[in-house]
Amino acid sequence: MTKTAIPSAETLNAFERELNDVRDDFMSRIGQADADYIRKVIRTQRLLELSGRLVMVLGFVHPLWWVAGVIMLGLAKILDNMEIGHNVMHGQYDWMNDPNISSRRFEWENAGDGNSWKRYHNHEHHTYTNIIGKDRDYGYGMLRLSDDLPWRPKNLWQFISYINLSLLFQWGVAYHEAAAERIFVGKNKRRKDSSLPISRRQLRNDFLNKAGKTIFRDYIFWPLVCFPVFWWVFFGNLAANIIRNLWTSTIIFCGHFTEEAQTFREEDCVNETRGQWYFRQILGSSNLEGPRWFHILTGHLSCQVEHHLFPDIPARHYPEMAKRVEEICHRHQIPYNTGSFAHQYFTVVKRVLKYSLPDSFHSRPRAAA
Amino acid sequence: MTQSQTLELNTWSRGLRWVTSAVTLHQNLADYVEPLAQMIWPGWQASSWRARVLEVRPEQADVYTLVLRPSASWKGFVAGQYIELSAEKNGARAIRCFSISSSPAHYRRTGLIELTIREQQGGLITPWLKQAFAGGGGVNISAAKGEFLWPQGDKPLLMIAGGSGITPFRSMLQEAAARSSTRAVHLMYYARDAHSWLFHEEFQKLMLSFPGLTLSFMDSDVQGFISAQHLHDFCPDFVTREVMICGPSAMIGMARDICADAGSASDHIHFEYFGAAPLDMPEAADGSYVVSFEREGKAVATDSDAPQTLLDVAEANGLKPVSGCRMGVCHQCICQKKSGVVFNTQTGRYSDTGPGEIQLCVSVASSDVILDL
Numbered sequence: 229m230t231k232t233a234i235p236s237a238e239t240l241n242a243f244e245r246e247l248n249d250v251r252d253d254f255m256s257r258i259g260q261a262d263a264d265y266i267r268k269v270i271r272t273q274r275l276l277e278l279s280g281r282l283v284m285v286l287g288f289v290h291p292l293w294w295v296a297g298v299i300m301l302g303l304a305k306i307l308d309n310m311e312i313g314h315n316v317m318h319g320q321y322d323w324m325n326d327p328n329i330s331s332r333r334f335e336w337e338n339a340g341d342g343n344s345w346k347r348y349h350n351h352e353h354h355t356y357t358n359i360i361g362k363d364r365d366y367g368y369g370m371l372r373l374s375d376d377l378p379w380r381p382k383n384l385w386q387f388i389s390y391i392n393l394s395l396l397f398q399w400g401v402a403y404h405e406a407a408a409e410r411i412f413v414g415k416n417k418r419r420k421d422s423s424l425p426i427s428r429r430q431l432r433n434d435f436l437n438k439a440g441k442t443i444f445r446d447y448i449f450w451p452l453v454c455f456p457v458f459w460w461v462f463f464g465n466l467a468a469n470i471i472r473n474l475w476t477s478t479i480i481f482c483g484h485f486t487e488e489a490q491t492f493r494e495e496d497c498v499n500e501t502r503g504q505w506y507f508r509q510i511l512g513s514s515n516l517e518g519p520r521w522f523h524i525l526t527g528h529l530s531c532q533v534e535h536h537l538f539p540d541i542p543a544r545h546y547p548e549m550a551k552r553v554e555e556i557c558h559r560h561q562i563p564y565n566t567g568s569f570a571h572q573y574f575t576v577v578k579r580v581l582k583y584s585l586p587d588s589f590h591s592r593p594r595a596a597a
Numbered sequence: 598m599t600q601s602q603t604l605e606l607n608t609w610s611r612g613l614r615w616v617t618s619a620v621t622l623h624q625n626l627a628d629y630v631e632p633l634a635q636m637i638w639p640g641w642q643a644s645s646w647r648a649r650v651l652e653v654r655p656e657q658a659d660v661y662t663l664v665l666r667p668s669a670s671w672k673g674f675v676a677g678q679y680i681e682l683s684a685e686k687n688g689a690r691a692i693r694c695f696s697i698s699s700s701p702a703h704y705r706r707t708g709l710i711e712l713t714i715r716e717q718q719g720g721l722i723t724p725w726l727k728q729a730f731a732g733g734g735g736v737n738i739s740a741a742k743g744e745f746l747w748p749q750g751d752k753p754l755l756m757i758a759g760g761s762g763i764t765p766f767r768s769m770l771q772e773a774a775a776r777s778s779t780r781a782v783h784l785m786y787y788a789r790d791a792h793s794w795l796f797h798e799e800f801q802k803l804m805l806s807f808p809g810l811t812l813s814f815m816d817s818d819v820q821g822f823i824s825a826q827h828l829h830d831f832c833p834d835f836v837t838r839e840v841m842i843c844g845p846s847a848m849i850g851m852a853r854d855i856c857a858d859a860g861s862a863s864d865h866i867h868f869e870y871f872g873a874a875p876l877d878m879p880e881a882a883d884g885s886y887v888v889s890f891e892r893e894g895k896a897v898a899t900d901s902d903a904p905q906t907l908l909d910v911a912e913a914n915g916l917k918p919v920s921g922c923r924m925g926v927c928h929q930c931i932c933q934k935k936s937g938v939v940f941n942t943q944t945g946r947y948s949d950t951g952p953g954e955i956q957l958c959v960s961v962a963s964s965d966v967i968l969d970l
Contacts, residue, residue: 258688259687259688259689260685260687260688261688262688263685263688263689264688267632267635270632271632271633271635271636274629274632274633275633319917322917323688323689323917324688324689324690325689325690325691325692325919325920325921326690327919328623328628328631330919331917332917332918332919332970333919335618335622335623336622337622343892346892347892347894351894426891426892440619441615441618441619442619444616444619444620445619445620449616449619449620450620
């Protein structure tokens, strides 16, 4: 796997300054337009959700209504998780001082408890991006995606594990932190020291509470409210959840697991300067190109590089920032990983397949795709 | 209600809350509906009322009056109360508390209320409000709050006002005049110089319709800070009156001491801070304490030489808790304290050591504290 050598200190310093300038420049533009934008997205999400649930019920008139309802509800869930939830919970809109759009209060339409997600995502994943052993988002403890980890027989069928994870992605998000604390399973392997700021019991209760609410909402409450068409609604919600899970998982895998996205070791980030941190964030992330609606549906994670550089700037600015970041990278000869959605996703699949086999299998140099 | 009925009710409301949060992912339905309601009523908020700004009337170089028409469903107020006014400045919600300076009688007659506001030097909001709403516009207001009210009975009153602390008294005096009160009221109004008394002519006219009213306009340039001598000179029977004080905190402290020393009963001294209550801490000053932000996974030591509110400590360490007025009234910054003692600068009380809700903006750590932030 390619590892880009760390540039000279002068390059890194200049690089850091230029990226800070980009940040300051966009920071100063944050204001009314951002508030109006996020409110509009939230409004659209609400309308899509409610009308999706309503239209779905008409499935007994003609199944196409059901299909339309499922798609609308799926889109509403995607908007809630990506452009709204993910970004609000990063604190991108905390400056608005609106209790309903604040990272402290916001709860997303996802099986995962927002507070749990904030802990492992905002702190762990964003600080230690792609550092093997530190960033548990790297392969989610299931997949081998680089030769940093030794091959194990279970990696042979990891493509199937990957498909399962994608289908059930919101449950993966939900169980992620609890898995590291060995809650429910693997009790004998429980780690002695825990970095959790809350008790394991609290973690377990939060998990169960949010999971219960999720199941209640989609599989009990709404089907019961529409009782004569209970199963239409039940399966409609299931289908909408699958749409959301597949989409979010696919986008997120494209963010850090494309062919050229690099990994790091723990010693790489000891006494790291801001410039080095920027450098590591860029090497470990990859962007997707596409039209504006595509960026919105990805929650602008299509600009994963910019998101990792500036996680608390409202995401709608990322495509503009990307132009400047890419130019800066080119000037300093730092690789900037971007491509079409189809191409980037193809390399993700290739990577999952490649590392499912032992290294000896492909140790001979092969032509790059 | 019997205990078991209360228990049953609690179980019901807890269950309802759980269902609401499961289905809407919000604490209550109104918050979930808010973005949709805003399509019809721009700026609508589940927890407040809309009000239209009809006029920004200059009073003095740095003082102006906002004339507001609250929406019809607003519940009205009692003379002396204040509201939280929230307005959106460049996308960010700014919240400030202002006493209503007009009377309930005026509101009943016209549907309007007035807020008289001094522009804070270097302030972010008060100078901006004046400009931003010069041509009208919409703001949000809370229900009227506050216990600084016209006392019941007919005991004579002494009102001591400092600067823009005159506003609740204007409301009370206008209301009393409208109700043809016969009570004896003496107003001592301190201003920094002879040009700075607000509503100077208006109060003089008010004496015509309010025979019990007497006035002393105090010019701090000439007469200096409030003193016992002033009270003896201008309101010799002040010990027998109910005393109401509103103004800067130093003035309130002084006036309270003077009255208490002269023998006024403490339950006959009413006061309202205008601005944040002072950060003076009895004892607790030596040694610094550790404030832990549990959710953030951060712990910091406080500086014992410069006591800071927990809100300031949180913000200085990169947290952005929801906050509002920053003076202990709006309760937006309420936060769960897991353990530890905090000193409330507003009430002057120490908290219990166990879990409880505290207001970050008026709480100072008085032992090691763990916060749910």
